[in-house]
Amino acid sequence: MFERIKRLAVKEFIETFRLRRRVFFIFVAPLIQLFMFGYVATLDVNNVSTALLDFDRSQESREFVRRLEGSGYFTIVARPDSSQEIAPLVDKGKVLVAVEIDRQFSKNVRKGLPGQIQVIVDGTDSNTALIAMNYVNMIAARYAEDLGTPIRVGAPFVDFRTRVWYNPDLRSRNYFLPGVIALIIMLTCLMLTSMAVVRERETGTMEQLMVTPIRPLELMIGKTLTPALVGFLDMFMVTAAGVLWFGVPIKGAFFFLFVSTAVYLLSVLGIGLFLSSVSKTQQQAMMASFFFFQPAILLSGFATPIESMPLVFQYITYLSPLRYFLVIVRGIFLKGVGFEVLWPQVLALLVLGIAIFLLSALRFKKRLE
Amino acid sequence: MSLLPIKAIARKEWIQIRRDTLSLAMAFVMPAILLVIYAYAITFDVNNIRTVVYDCDKSSTSRELIAKFKESTYFDIVAYVDSYAAIDRYLDSGHAKVALTIPPDFTKKLLTLKTASVLVILDGSESNTATIAEGYISGIAQGFSSEQGIVSIKPLIDVRNRVWYNPELRSRNFLIPGLIAIIMSVIISLLISLAVAREWERGTMEQLISTPVRPIEVVIGKLVPYFVIGFADTLMSIAIATLMLRVPLSGSIPFLLLVSAIFLFGGLSFGILISIGTRNQLMASQMAMLTSFLPSFMLSGFVFTISNMPVVLQGFTYLFPARYFVSVLKGVFLKAIGPGVLGLEVLFLSIYGAMVFTAAVRKLKKRIE
Numbered sequence: 001m002f003e004r005i006k007r008l009a010v011k012e013f014i015e016t017f018r019l020r021r022r023v024f025f026i027f028v029a030p031l032i033q034l035f036m037f038g039y040v041a042t043l044d045v046n047n048v049s050t051a052l053l054d055f056d057r058s059q060e061s062r063e064f065v066r067r068l069e070g071s072g073y074f075t076i077v078a079r080p081d082s083s084q085e086i087a088p089l090v091d092k093g094k095v096l097v098a099v100e101i102d103r104q105f106s107k108n109v110r111k112g113l114p115g116q117i118q119v120i121v122d123g124t125d126s127n128t129a130l131i132a133m134n135y136v137n138m139i140a141a142r143y144a145e146d147l148g149t150p151i152r153v154g155a156p157f158v159d160f161r162t163r164v165w166y167n168p169d170l171r172s173r174n175y176f177l178p179g180v181i182a183l184i185i186m187l188t189c190l191m192l193t194s195m196a197v198v199r200e201r202e203t204g205t206m207e208q209l210m211v212t213p214i215r216p217l218e219l220m221i222g223k224t225l226t227p228a229l230v231g232f233l234d235m236f237m238v239t240a241a242g243v244l245w246f247g248v249p250i251k252g253a254f255f256f257l258f259v260s261t262a263v264y265l266l267s268v269l270g271i272g273l274f275l276s277s278v279s280k281t282q283q284q285a286m287m288a289s290f291f292f293f294q295p296a297i298l299l300s301g302f303a304t305p306i307e308s309m310p311l312v313f314q315y316i317t318y319l320s321p322l323r324y325f326l327v328i329v330r331g332i333f334l335k336g337v338g339f340e341v342l343w344p345q346v347l348a349l350l351v352l353g354i355a356i357f358l359l360s361a362l363r364f365k366k367r368l369e
Numbered sequence: 370m371s372l373l374p375i376k377a378i379a380r381k382e383w384i385q386i387r388r389d390t391l392s393l394a395m396a397f398v399m400p401a402i403l404l405v406i407y408a409y410a411i412t413f414d415v416n417n418i419r420t421v422v423y424d425c426d427k428s429s430t431s432r433e434l435i436a437k438f439k440e441s442t443y444f445d446i447v448a449y450v451d452s453y454a455a456i457d458r459y460l461d462s463g464h465a466k467v468a469l470t471i472p473p474d475f476t477k478k479l480l481t482l483k484t485a486s487v488l489v490i491l492d493g494s495e496s497n498t499a500t501i502a503e504g505y506i507s508g509i510a511q512g513f514s515s516e517q518g519i520v521s522i523k524p525l526i527d528v529r530n531r532v533w534y535n536p537e538l539r540s541r542n543f544l545i546p547g548l549i550a551i552i553m554s555v556i557i558s559l560l561i562s563l564a565v566a567r568e569w570e571r572g573t574m575e576q577l578i579s580t581p582v583r584p585i586e587v588v589i590g591k592l593v594p595y596f597v598i599g600f601a602d603t604l605m606s607i608a609i610a611t612l613m614l615r616v617p618l619s620g621s622i623p624f625l626l627l628v629s630a631i632f633l634f635g636g637l638s639f640g641i642l643i644s645i646g647t648r649n650q651l652m653a654s655q656m657a658m659l660t661s662f663l664p665s666f667m668l669s670g671f672v673f674t675i676s677n678m679p680v681v682l683q684g685f686t687y688l689f690p691a692r693y694f695v696s697v698l699k700g701v702f703l704k705a706i707g708p709g710v711l712g713l714e715v716l717f718l719s720i721y722g723a724m725v726f727t728a729a730v731r732k733l734k735k736r737i738e
Binding site for chain 2: 021032036045047049090124125127128129168169286304331
């Protein structure tokens with residue numbers, strides 16, 4: 001039995017690495033993706049292009065503007081003279097935020113009355129808009145405090161101190177890059193597995209394989225060994241690039257990452273085999289992988305929090321192996337936790353993996369017979 | 370160039386497309402599924418953040434503060450703990466993302482008119498959620514402070530926020546218009562990348578060449594059926610977005626359709642260009658995926674704000690048509706702007722389409738000779 005698996009695995013290995021374009025697909029494509037995510041995928045809000053209308057032109061208003069610019073969140077790119085000029089700037093997307101300081105601002109503040117600041121935000125990009133709005137409000141609140149609020153004398157005051165754990169600078173990159181490992185393993189291994197099987201079917205060599213004494217289970221193992229190996233290689237590569245190039249911290253044990261990748265691969269390869277049993281051509285296998293992959297990523301918590309999804313979708317996420325693996329990789333990279341904390345995820349992944357693999361094996365066997 | 374051979378090739382291609390029912394079904398089912406998932410499940414809005422409370426004070430005032438968190442839909446209190454070690458456990462395992470700790474002297478300080486501090490710990494590994502949660506917390510803090518005051522506190526600066534185009538800051542309105550561009554570029558380039566490669570692979574290209582058809586007629590003939598599918602896809606996506614998902618379409622529909630057609634033409638020509646160049650279906654579709662999906666997803670401003678990217682990558686974004694189409698879609702859907710403001714984008718899309726089409730015809734000519 002081992003001899004037969006070995007033979008098939010060696011053949012698969014040679015076939016996979018023989019073509020230069022496939023090697024490109026296995027090694028270069030993941031790197032491109034990694035770099036894209038490292039440099040592009042940021043939801044951080046910095047240097048928001050801002051239009052400023054300072055109708056007051058007083059010491060106080062200038063101080064506010066100085067704080068706005070000094071925060072690093074806003075870059076003033078336009079100083080229109082009238083409110084009418086704001087609309088075209090926002091329409092064209094030249095500015096995302098317009099800050100208008102009221103003519104009476106300093107007069108009111110000196111009298112102890114609230115001075116008015118109008119903030120207009122382009123809501124098209126709802127995420128940036130919300131965060132930018134919060135920043136303006138925070139800057140204004142802090143400035144108001146520093147200006148001294150005479151009304152507050154004698155009133156108690158609650159001071160909220162926030163402390164951020166695990167990722168103190170709140171860098172998007174630290175959030176995204178560990179997730180990219182899960183993403184790339186899934187994308188690469190799904191396609192490799194499903195196409196490895198369909199290729200035989202398409203070229204007619206499946207019949208030849210079937211007349212040999214190889215059994216379906218052996219065939220499945222032989223077919224999935226190479227993709228599994230590629231999965232591990234991709235994991236090493238992405239981890240190395242993430243840690244060494246992008247400076248993402250890895251606080252937990254690498255060994256645990258290795259083990260959980262193995263458990264994760266079980267589900268991924270199982271899904272790959274399943275997709276291969278529903279597609280007739282390599283083309284279809286590829287499309288099917290892609291179209292499985294898309295919702296799987298979206299419903300995994302890769303980019304957006306699961307808690308914000310409607311309940312129905314939250315339940316669906318429990319079926320996604322990605323969901324568990326993402327918690328594991330983020331736990332290992334950012335929180336430095338190990339099996340003692342993450343065992344529920346590992347267990348879920350294991351159960352899911354075995355179930356998927358068995359189901360696919362059954363279907364796969366049926367197709368062969 | 371004459372109409373008859375174009376018609377003949379288009380009809381032949383149409384029959385071939387119809388036979389591959391799986392791919393054809395995916396071309397229509399996938400956009401619908403993606404739109405629905407993005408609309409309902411993918412949201413950057415932050416709600417129900419799992420929060421643990423460590424209340425050392427256990428007074429009516431501290432309970433009032435906790436009630437403030439409960440009342441806001443942003444926080445969902447999952448547990449009350451009585452040690453810092455328990456907070457550790459909750460945050461490490463991801464069962465909670467925010468921990469609110471109220472010190473034992475909380476009420477006493479407030480009663481003696483001193484500043485009482487409250488510590489909020491945030492799980493920063495999900496950086497975007499943490500940033501938004503921070504904003505909400507500062508809002509709650511301000512509200513609570515002023516309510517506890519003997520005299521109500523009016524901050525000296527009164528910031529009035531106004532959000533344009535998407536006043537409720539719905540993620541859906543931000544994502545769905547751009548998503549139409551992504552769906553179109555992926556599906557179209559995947560489908561069409563096979564169109565010519567298939568002929569090379571099966572050797573039917575030689576047959577086609579031996580007939581008196583001219584390269585330009587081949588390219589147009591191949592384009593037409595896919596254009597019909599792509600346009601149907603677009604219409605369907607727009608209908609789902611506006612009628613079912615209630616994304617406002619405030620601009621001109623004819624203008625939107627016109628630009629969609631220009632974008633489709635460019636995307637299809639690009640697919641054919643790849644297809645002519647690679648001679649292999651599989652490679653063609655992989656190339657199509659890599660050159661259409663990744664850039665249109667990452668570099669178009671669909672989710673990730675272009676102005677936040679490193680300058681080099683910002684330059685890159687100008688090379689991909691998706692960037693222009695995404696701004697047109699977002700502009701027409703949300704900002705109700707038309708050719709006046711978006712003229713440059715339309716011009717670029719047209720130039721791109723014309724260039725790629727010419728390149729495809731030229732390449733085919735060369736290949737044939």
